[in-house]
Amino acid sequence: MGTNGRKEKSLLSARDLKILTGIAEVFFPAGGAFAQGARDVDLNKLFNRFGRGFDRITLLGFRLMLGALWYLPVIFLGKPRTFGNLSSQDQIRYLEKFEKSRLYSLRGIFMAVKALLSMLIFSDEQIEKSIGFEPDCAPAAGLRSKSSAIKQGSDLNSDLNEQADVCIIGSGAGGAVAAKELAEAGFNTVVLEQGGYYAQEDFGQKPLDAFPRLYLNNSFIFSLGSPVVALSLGRAVGGTTVINSCTCFRMPEEVLAEWEEDYHLRGLSMKELLPFYERVESTxxxxxxxxxxxxxxxxxxxxxxxxxxxxxxxxxxxTRGCKGCGLCNYGCPEGAKQSMERSYLPLAAKAGARIYADCRVDKIITENGRASGVQG
Ligand SMILES: Cc1cc2nc3c(=O)[nH]c(=O)nc-3n(C[C@H](O)[C@H](O)[C@H](O)COP(=O)(O)OP(=O)(O)OC[C@H]3O[C@@H](n4cnc5c(N)ncnc54)[C@H](O)[C@@H]3O)c2cc1C
Known part of the structure; x- marks a missing residue:
């Protein structure tokens, strides 16, 4: 039910749900690896929780993919039946055709459906209990770690009008570092971030709740073509650093050499970059x-x-004091990850940068060929 007592609108049609459930029962049969299986969970409710952040095109694409899986046994098995009417052995054989296909796009369909179903099913409280899963990382109750210098949409009660030397669109790895450096160098700096402002106390959620909050388009955006390329991007104050895995490589020297040789890029040798690496790495x-x-x-x-x-x-x-809970990709509930909203953005704010969450830029205004403002 919605908060106002009305029944929540389902994102999937009854037919889509029948297809999803039918496929899920093959992946997660009750009495298989676990006593409970797909038929014991409310897939509709779980999918609604997860899918609410999908744009219309992605949702339509997902529904078309489900339909294709249901009706294609005729092509892959030569049997004019829907998936639901195949014997359980043929259902497995059919899904294996996708899993083992030489075509990346068919393997991609298999992986996408399997990953989605795994996430939905293992988010169910009963299933969690039945496999003995106990979340062992959670922010301390009552923690309030947000910086009052980062303004959220709910802090604003009128249109935002700002004058600045520099307007930075996006508060991720690039934007946050630029904001701190420019603000410290004395530039009047504003950062506009389309995503919300979340901090340690907001993390530790299940993936299916964290995805709609922290990821652009709920999980992936797709570049359509052959092959389809799926990209994950963060959408929050701190950008993708809020959900990344904290691995920090320096650019390999042979790549820098290649850039210099093949593309004539200057000033990017390891010797020249080293002081900058050291500065960022220490921050x-x-x-x-x-x-x-x-x-x-x-x-x-x-x-x-x-x-x-x-x-x-x-x-x-x-990181600082990582306890290894493995939830990096859903926001760090231990506050160990030194993502931008915990590191560079507070420093930028301290140096005078104004940082706004929930502010999407739709248009860059130009005058005489130069950017003079933004609108959103
Ligand atoms: C799951 C995952 C794990 C990763 N793990 C690692 C890792 O371990 N190590 C590593 O080095 N890299 C990792 N990365 C990649 C790394 O985090 C990114 O390369 C990096 O954050 C990119 O920085 P950026 O500033 O270009 O963009 P982002 O950090 O993505 O920031 C861009 C920001 O701009 C905002 N924005 C975009 N358009 C607008 C608009 N019109 N108006 C307002 N705001 C806007 C977005 O909401 C976003 O917050 C990972 C990525 C993912 C998805």
Missing amino acids: INVKPGEMEVIGKNALMTRKGAEALGLSHGPIRRN
């Missing part, structure tokens, strides 16, 4: 990943590297 605390939370995969890799005589070491990450 966001880039250090080798903590051994206490490095995990069994990494320890196994270390063992293998040692056996083969290869150099090895933990990747460098921008």
Whole structure:
């Protein structure tokens, strides 16, 4: 039910839901790996929670994909039946045709449906209990870590009119660093971010709730073509750094050399970049990943590297006191990740930059070929 007591509008039609449930029952049969399966969860409710941030085109694309999966056994198995009317063995055989196809787009359909169903089904409280999942990272109750210098849409009660030397659109890795450097250099700086302002106390949610809040278009945007390329981007104060994995590589020297040689880019040798790397890395605390939370995969890799005589070491990450809860891609509930809203943006605000969340720029106004303002 919606908050006003009316029944919430379903994003999927009854037919879409029948198709999704039919496929889900093959992936997650009750009494299979777990006692409970797809038929024990309310897929409609879970999909509505997740899919509310999809734009119309993505939702339509998803529904068309479901329809195609349902009606295509005639092509892949030569059987003029819908997926629901196949024997359970043929259903598995049919899905395997997608999983093992030589065509990336068919494998992509399989992976997308499987990933989506896994996320929906494992978000159900009963299923969580049945597999013994206990979330072990959560922000302390009552925590209030937001900076009052970052203004949210709800803080504004009239149109925003700002005069500035520089207007930065977007508060991610690029925008936040530029804002701090420009504000500290004395420029009157404004940052406009279309996404909301979330901080540690807002994180620790299930993926299906975090995606609509923190990701552009709910999870992915797609560049349509052959192949279709899916891209994940953050949409929040701090940009994609709020949901990234904190791995901090420097550009390999051979790539910098290639840029110089092939594209004649100057000023980008490692020697010239080093002071900037060091400055950024110290601001966001880039250090080798903590051994206490490095995990069994990494320890196994270390063992293998040692056996083969290869150099090895933990990747460098921008964290402070990471407890390894593995929720980096949904916002850090421990406040360990030194993403932009915890590092560069407060410094930019301290230097006088005005930072606004929930402000989407739709138009850049130009005068005599130069940007003179923005509108949104
Ligand atoms: C799941 C995931 C994990 C990742 N892990 C790593 C990692 O471990 N290490 C690493 O180096 N990189 C990682 N990345 C990539 C890295 O985070 C990005 O490359 C980086 O944040 C890009 O910086 P940016 O400033 O270009 O854009 P972003 O950080 O994406 O910021 C752009 C901001 O601009 C805002 N914006 C866009 N248009 C408008 C508009 N019209 N008006 C107002 N605001 C607007 C967006 O909402 C967004 O907040 C990861 C990415 C993803 C998706």
